[in-house]
Amino acid sequence: MAKGFRIVARRWKSPVGEIDLIARRGRLLVFAEVKARARLDDAAESLSERQRRRIAAAAEIWLANNPDDATCDMRFDAILVAPGRWPRHIPAAFETR
Numbered sequence: 001m002a003k004g005f006r007i008v009a010r011r012w013k014s015p016v017g018e019i020d021l022i023a024r025r026g027r028l029l030v031f032a033e034v035k036a037r038a039r040l041d042d043a044a045e046s047l048s049e050r051q052r053r054r055i056a057a058a059a060e061i062w063l064a065n066n067p068d069d070a071t072c073d074m075r076f077d078a079i080l081v082a083p084g085r086w087p088r089h090i091p092a093a094f095e096t097r
Helices: 040-045 049-065 067-071
Strands: 006-014 017-025 028-036 073-081 088-090
Touching (some): 017 049, 028 049, 040 073, 040 088, 049 067, 049 073
Parallel strands (some): 028 073
Antiparallel strands (some): 006 017, 017 028, 073 088
16 A cells, blocks of 8 residues: 555455455556565565466456456566565566466
């Protein structure tokens, strides 16, 4: 929210998996995975290829259920969280294709 995004959904569940955060800023729609670990580096390394595919599949279901969003620019971000540290936002953390 501090970066001008409006949270559209938190912990949105679909038959293929969950998306931690869905946010919008203008015509940009962001699907974000939140990773919490003891260290930020560990959180960054914990986003597996399987999870990326699951998030992408869930995003497709979101878009099918919200057809107005299909015309938005889209991005897949990561938000890394560790105790005693500021969260780290990684825009475009991964591609889907």
